[in-house]
Amino acid sequence: MFRKELKVLDCTIRDGGLINNYRFSMDFVKAVWRATCDAGVDIVELGKKLAESDEYTREKYGRWNFCDDDDLREVLDSHPCDKPPMVAVMYDVGRVDVRGMRPRDQSPVDMVRTACYVHQIDAGLDLVKRSKDLGYLTTMNIMAASASIESELIEGLQEIEQTPELDYLYLVDTFGAFYSEQVTYYLKLYQQHAPSKPLGFHAHNNQQLAFSNTQQAIIDGVNLLDATINGIGRGAGNCNLELLLNFLKNPKFDVRPVYKVIQEEFVPLRREIEWGFNDIYGISGFLNQHPRDAMKIRANPELKDRCYDFYLKSLRLDQGD
Structure with a gap:
């Protein structure tokens, strides 16, 4: 499908870093940058921008959880290209110190993406405004919309509509629970209550629907699309x-x-870390549950393939037993 307005955002390092605690080598990140540059990708998200502290250290949580400007410049300088992608980083509400962020004209970063849950939208919009004051393009990625109370989501969307500092509003299928009809339903909800905001979509592949749901988002008018290599x-x-x-x-x-x-x-890399569909993740997606329990099961050699047992346990949790 061709539509000139469509833009692609690669979040390989940021989302992939959730598997290995952001311990990608500098050479690996440079290889991803080179590939995305040469492929013509519009935006590349190179990690998170958390505040360092005694608890959150680079040694413990990996350098791409903090995206130091010098590290980013080393990556960007490793492979110059005629039309380089814009560079994005992600803020997590509650783990950011905006005071340490330089203005855009002094930073290798072009876009700041703020991730928050529905109950954190107020705090997220504060980060959006601060980021815009520094000159950055901004997005808000509302996580776990499928598990939110709809009236609260609508209230948040209406507040977002009144925030001119926000450039893109994201629908995020955090649990990989959406079918195409849910993608359409939520996008219509976003369009109804935040009609001035260009939309983005971020899919997860728990039910092997990430690609087809992204196609559905395109059909429904989304022009900023997230994806990751492999x-x-x-x-x-x-x-x-x-x-x-x-x-x-x-x-x-x-x-x-x-x-x-x-x-x-x-x-x-697949010989070292695991990602991709299996029935354990399929169950968590079908039941609209956070994948943390599924990930724990997959990390246990004795339990990783016991999908029947996991289904029964997850079903009991879903039913409140």
Whole structure:
């Protein structure tokens, strides 16, 4: 599907970092940057921008949880290109010290994405406003919309509509629970109550629907699309960047560098860490549950394939037993 307004945001390092605690090597991140540059991707999210503290240290939580400007510049300088992607980082509400953020014209970062739950929208909008004051493009990624109370979500959307500092509003399928009809339903809700906001979509692949749900989001008018190389991401992963670029049929994209980095970097990485669909993640998605319990099961060699037992346990939790 070709639509010139469509933009692709690669969040390989940020979402993939949730698997290995952001311990990607500098060489690996440079390889991802090179591939996304050469592929013509519009925006690349290189990690989170958390505040360092005695509890949250680079040694414990990995350098890409903090995205120091010097680290980012080393990545960007490793592979100059004629039309480089914009660089994004993500804020988590409650873990950010905006006072340490430099103005955009003094930073390698172009876009700040703020992640929050529905009950944190007020705090999230404060971060959005502070980021815009510093000159950054801004997004708000509302997590777990599928588990929210709809009246509270609507109230939050109405507040978002009154915030001119926000450039993009994201629908996030945090649990990989959406079918195409839910994608359409929630996007219509967003469009009804925040009609001035351009929309983005971030899918998870718990039910092997990340790619098709992203296609549905395009049909429903979304123009900013998240994806990751080889679908890497927490649990079942995300929409595959290579599939999305092929689908969009835009001549500005070249998928060959993506396949090259998959062959050279991601195939070996799969021997070290796990991502992608399996029935444990499928169950958590079907039941609209956070994948943390599924991830614990998959990390236990004795339990990782006991999908029947996991289904019964998860079903009891879902029913409140």
